[in-house]
Amino acid sequence: MSNKPVYILAIESSCDDTSAAVICNDRILSNTVANQEIHAEYGGVVPELASRAHQQNIVPVVQQAIQKANIDKKDLNAIAFTRGPGLMGSLLVGTSFAKSLAQSLNIPLLDINHMQGHVLAHFIEEENSKKPPFPFICLTISGGHTQIVKVENYFEMKVLGETIDDAVGEAYDKSAKILDLPYPGGPLIDKYAQTGNPKAYKFTKPRVGAMDFSFSGLKTAFLYFIQKEEKTNPNFIKENLHDICASLQHTIVTILMDKLKNAVKETGIKHIAIAGGVSANSEVRKRIQEAENKYGWTTYIPKFEYTTDNAGMIAIAGYYKYLDNNFSQVAITANARLKVNDTN
Incomplete structure (x- = not known):
């Protein structure tokens, strides 16, 4: 490879956030995200509304990313985009746009696995950032995914364990709904848990x-517990919200940590990273950091802006694919059910 800088525009549209980023080699120059407020009134993401909002947002978001990066689109060496997994309608908007732009600029196309993007966010060059050495274990936790992945290299990943039903972010949001908290409720449970007693109530672990x-x-x-308590005290949630949230969060994070301990025991790997939207959770971060002293792990925690769905993580994955000359055919299609270890 020459020493010339590599500029890649990345597009992420897997769920309800439209995001575009520009990377120069492994440094992010811009990372813009347009959130979709419309879903809050429905208590969850509405796929049809999400894809429509992506269509409205994608052009201004891409323009903003290029402007913030202070480059011209003619400087771009490639276009990276999220191929999957995600909502099909949302993925199609990003895929179609990326293909059209790559063809109009006559530059290569790079299809990116969204789950691999979350993991590879750890390799974005940042001041004072430490990058995990291969192999490492990554706990990927979000609204749609809960997985423990053994990362052999940039694109070779093996799922050691995953959820058999709901993802952890989904469990947070659905529990928040039971507590009558607005969507998305996960961050609110985390917020109220800060001043609650994590041992106030005990919930069973599956x-x-x-x-x-x-x-x-x-x-x-959790639903039955709340219903039972409200029968005897209609104000139970209001009077005990902080303790309820702290106890629920303690249970969820303990489950995550127990599984990670099992993964370390099974593999002997003590380099542990976290990724995905729920890795922004304060209790998850605290317990992961405590594990360094407690269990002798070396832990890797991404910057907040690279935890939720964002194009920065797609850009870094695109950069490593570009170095590998691993380009996509124009005929490539979105895949809503792509797995973290899918290479095709």
Whole structure:
């Protein structure tokens, strides 16, 4: 490879956020995100509304990313985009736009696995950032995914365990709904948990495989617990919200940590990274950092802006694909059910 800088524009449109980023080699020059407020009134993401909003947002978001990066689109060496997994309608908007732009500029196309993007966010060059060495373990936790992944190299990843039902972010949001908190409720549970007693209430942990997760049973048990308490005290949630949130969060994070401990025991790998939207959770971050002293792990925590869905993580994955000359055919299509270890 020559020493010339490589500029890549990345587009992320897997769910309800439209994002575009420009990377120069492994440094992010811009990372713009347009959030879709419309879903809050429905208590969750509405796929049809999401794809429509992407169509409205994608042109201004891409323009803003290029302007903020202070480059001209003629400087771009390639276009990276999220191929999947995600909502099909949303993915199609990003895929179609990326293909059209790459063809109009006559530059290569790079299709990116969204899940691999979350993991590779750790390799974005930042001041004082430490990058995990291969192989490492990555706990990927978000509204749609909960997985423990063994990362062999940039694009070779093996799922050691995953959720058999709900993702952890989904469990947070559905529990928040039970508490009558607005969507998205996960960050609110985290906020109220800060001043609550994590041992106030005890919730059972599901019994599944050593590195697998299950959150639907916990969610159901939580619903029954709230209903039972409200029968005797209609103001139960209002009077005990902070303790309820702290106890629920403590249970969820303990489940995550227990599974990680099992993964370390199984593999002998003590380099542990976290990724995905729920890795922004304060309790997850605290417990992961504590594990350094407690279990002798070396832990890697991404910057907040690279945890939720964003094009910065797609850009860094695109950069490594570009170095590998691993370009996409124009005929490539979006794949809503792409797995983290899918290479095609």
